[in-house]
Amino acid sequence: MRAFLFDPYQLGFMGRALVEVLLLGTLGAVVGVHVALRRLAFVTDAVQHTVFPGIAIAYAVGWPLLPGAAAAAALTVALLVALTSGRRRVDVDSALALIIASFFAVGVVVVSRRTGYAADLSALLFGRILDVSRAEVIETAVIGGLCLLVLALLHKELVLLALDRTQAAASGLPVRLLDAVLYAVTAATVVVAVRAIGTVLVVAFVVTPAATGRLLARSIPGAMAAAAGVAALLGWIGLSASYEASLHHDVRLAAGATVVVAYTVGFAVAGAGRLLFKRS
Amino acid sequence: MNAVVDSFGQHFFRLALVEAVMVGAVAGAVGVHVLLRRLPFFVVAISHATFPGVVFGSLLGVSLFAGGAVVGVAVALLIVALGALRQVEDSSAIGIVLAGCFAVGVLVLSAQPGASRDLSAFLVGSIVTVNAADLVTTALVGVVLLGVLAAFHKELVLGAFDPGGLTALGYPGRALDTVVLIVVTVALVVCVPAVGTLLAVALLTVPALAARQWTDRVGPMTALAAGLGAGSGVLGLCLSAAFDIAAGGAIALTATALFAVSAGFSRVVASR
Numbered sequence: 030m031r032a033f034l035f036d037p038y039q040l041g042f043m044g045r046a047l048v049e050v051l052l053l054g055t056l057g058a059v060v061g062v063h064v065a066l067r068r069l070a071f072v073t074d075a076v077q078h079t080v081f082p083g084i085a086i087a088y089a090v091g092w093p094l095l096p097g098a099a100a101a102a103a104l105t106v107a108l109l110v111a112l113t114s115g116r117r118r119v120d121v122d123s124a125l126a127l128i129i130a131s132f133f134a135v136g137v138v139v140v141s142r143r144t145g146y147a148a149d150l151s152a153l154l155f156g157r158i159l160d161v162s163r164a165e166v167i168e169t170a171v172i173g174g175l176c177l178l179v180l181a182l183l184h185k186e187l188v189l190l191a192l193d194r195t196q197a198a199a200s201g202l203p204v205r206l207l208d209a210v211l212y213a214v215t216a217a218t219v220v221v222a223v224r225a226i227g228t229v230l231v232v233a234f235v236v237t238p239a240a241t242g243r244l245l246a247r248s249i250p251g252a253m254a255a256a257a258g259v260a261a262l263l264g265w266i267g268l269s270a271s272y273e274a275s276l277h278h279d280v281r282l283a284a285g286a287t288v289v290v291a292y293t294v295g296f297a298v299a300g301a302g303r304l305l306f307k308r309s
Numbered sequence: 310m311n312a313v314v315d316s317f318g319q320h321f322f323r324l325a326l327v328e329a330v331m332v333g334a335v336a337g338a339v340g341v342h343v344l345l346r347r348l349p350f351f352v353v354a355i356s357h358a359t360f361p362g363v364v365f366g367s368l369l370g371v372s373l374f375a376g377g378a379v380v381g382v383a384v385a386l387l388i389v390a391l392g393a394l395r396q397v398e399d400s401s402a403i404g405i406v407l408a409g410c411f412a413v414g415v416l417v418l419s420a421q422p423g424a425s426r427d428l429s430a431f432l433v434g435s436i437v438t439v440n441a442a443d444l445v446t447t448a449l450v451g452v453v454l455l456g457v458l459a460a461f462h463k464e465l466v467l468g469a470f471d472p473g474g475l476t477a478l479g480y481p482g483r484a485l486d487t488v489v490l491i492v493v494t495v496a497l498v499v500c501v502p503a504v505g506t507l508l509a510v511a512l513l514t515v516p517a518l519a520a521r522q523w524t525d526r527v528g529p530m531t532a533l534a535a536g537l538g539a540g541s542g543v544l545g546l547c548l549s550a551a552f553d554i555a556a557g558g559a560i561a562l563t564a565t566a567l568f569a570v571s572a573g574f575s576r577v578v579a580s581r
Contacts, residue, residue, distance in 0.1 A: 065398065065401050068398055068400045068401075069400075070350075070400040070401050070403065070404035071349075071350040071353075071400055071403075071404075073404070074350070074353060074404060074407070078507075120347065122347050122348075122349040122350055123344060123347075123349055123514060123518050125349065125350070126349035126350075126352070126353065126510060126511075126514040126515070126518075127514065127515055127518060127565065127568065129353065129510060130508065130510055130511030130514065130515055130561050130564070130565060131511070131515075131561065131562065131565040133507055133508065133511075133558075133561070134508060134511060134557070134558040134559075134560075134561035134562045134565070135558070135562065136558075137507075137508065137555050137557060137558035137561075138554045138555055138558035138559065138562065140555075141554050141555035141558060155415060229357060229408075229411050230408055230411065230412055230415070232404050232407065232408045233404075233405070233408030233409065233412065235404075236401055236404035236405055236408065237404070237405050237408060237409070239401075240401045240402075240405055281419055281420055282416055282419055282420060283415050283416060283418075283419035285412075285415075286412040286413075286415035286416045286419065287412075287416060289408055289409065289411075289412035290409065290412045290413060290416060292409075293405065293408070293409030293412065296405055296409075300391075
C-alpha cells in the first residue's frame with residue numbers, strides 16, 4: 030500500500046503531477062457545486078471545447094498556451110451572451126452547440142495545416158499532466174486560489190441567485206454581474222485545467238466530483254467539502270494506479286484518463302450506495 | 310481553384326463527395342428533431358461517449374460503425390436511467406457519462422502502443438478514405454432513419470411540443486422519446502467516418518439551426534436542413550481540397566457560415 034501510494038511521488042515529475050491533480054481537483058469540486066446548482070454543465074463543456082482553437086493557434090505561432098486559451102474562453106462567454114440575449118431564435122443549448130462546432134472546427138483546421146498533425150492533436154486533446162513544470166503548478170495555485178477567494182466572498186449571493194433568481198433580483202443584487210462572475214470563474218477553471226487534462230476530459234473535473242459530493246452531503250458547503258475530499262483522494266489513487274500499471278504490469282494507462290475513470294467509479298459507487306440506502 | 314477541378318477527376322474524391330452529400334442530408338434532417346427537443350448537449354455527450362465503442366471496434370477488427378452504434382445506444386439508455394436519480398440533474402448526468410466514457414476510450418487506446426494516428430482519424434474524421442462499402446452502409450442507414458422520422462412525423466412533433474398532450478392521447482410517450490434518442494445516436498455514428506466524433510455535433514445541429522432561421526414549419530425546415538447539410542458537405546470538401554485543410558473542420562465551418570448568412574437574412578427580413 031505504501032509503495033502504491035507514496036513511492037511514485039519521490040520522482041520529481043510524479044510529485045508535480047500529484048500537486049497539480051490535487052489543486053485542480055479541489056478547485057473543480059468547489060466550482061463544480063456552483064455549476065451543478067446553476068445547471069451549467071453544458072457551459073463548462075462548451076468552454077473546454079472552445080479553448081481548443083485558442084491553444085491550437087497559440088501553439089502554432091509559438092506563444093504560451095494560457096493566454097490563448099483565456100482569450101478563446103472570454104470570446105465564448107461573450108458570444109454566448111450575445112447570441113442568447115434579445116429576441117432571436119437561438120436558445121442557450123443551440124447557441125452552445127453552434128459555438129462549440131465552429132470553434133472546434135477552427136482548431137482542427139489550424140492544427141491540420143501543420144506537420145506532425147496527429148501527435149500535436151493528441152497532446153492538445155488529452156493533455157500532458159506528467160509534463161507540468163514547477164512554474165505551471167504555481168500558476169495553477171495562484172489562479173485557483175483567486176477563483177476560490179471570489180467564490181468564498183460571493184458565496185451567499187451566488188447561492189441565493191442559484192436557488193431563487195427572482196428573490197435575488199428583488200433584493201437588489203446585480204444579477205447579470207453575478208452571472209458573469211460565475212461564468213468567468215468557470216471559464217478560468219477550465220482554462221487552467223485544460224493544459225494538464227486536455228480539452229475533452231476537463232468537464233469531468235468540474236462535474237463528476239461535485240455530483241458525488243451532492244450525493245454524499247445535504248448542505249452546500251458540505252457538498253463542496255465532500256466533493257473536494259473525493260476529488261483529492263480519487264485523484265491520488267488514480268495517478269498511483271496509472272503509474273503502477275504502466276511500470277509494473279506493462280499496461281500503459283494514460284494518467285489524466287485514469288484519474289477521470291477513478292472519479293467516475295467514485296460517482297457510480299456513491300450513486301449505488303444512495304439507491305440501496307433509499308430502498309432500506 | 311485548379312486544385313478543386315483536378316480533385317473531381319479523382320475516384321476517391323468523388324466517393325467522398327457522395328458520402329458528404331448523404332451524411333449532410335441525413336444529419337440535417339435528424340438535426341431538426343435535436344433542436345425541437347433541445348438535445349444539443351445530449352448529442353455532444355453521445356459524440357464523446359461513442360468513442361470507446363469506436364476504439365473497441367477497431368481493436369477487435371469489427372466495423373467501427375457497429376462498435377460506435379452499440380456503445381452509443383447503451384450510453385443513451387444510461388443517461389436516461391441516471392436522470393431518474395433525484396440528486397443528479399440531467400445536465401450533470403450527461404456530463405458525467407460523457408467524460409467517463411471518453412476516458413475509458415482514451416485508457417484502452419493508451420494501452421495499445423502506436424495507436425495515436427488512428428485516434429485522430431476517429432476524432433476529426435477522414436472522409437477521403439471512404440470506400441464503396443461505406444457508401445452503401447451510409448445510404449441504407451440513412452434511408453432507414455429518414456423512414457422512421459417520416460413514419461412517426463406527426464407523433465414526434467407533437468411529443469416535442471406537448472409531451473403531456475401526446476400521453477393524454479394514448480401514445481406511448483416514453484417509447485417515442487427513446488426512438489428519437491436512438492435515431493439521433495445512429496445518425497451521429499453515421500457521421501463519424503466523414504467528420505469525426507467531435508465535429509459530427511456540427512452537422513447534427515448547425516444546418517437545422519440555419520433552416521430554423523428561414524421558416525417556422527417543421528416540414529419545410531426538415532427539407533431545408535437536409536439541403537443545407539448536403540451543401541455544407543460539398544462546399545466544405547471543395548474548400549478542404551482547395552486550401553489543403555482538414556475536411557471535417559472545413560465542412561463544419563461551411564455549415565457555420567451558412568448559419569451566419571441565414572441569421573443575417575432573417576434579421577433583415579424581420580426588421581422590415
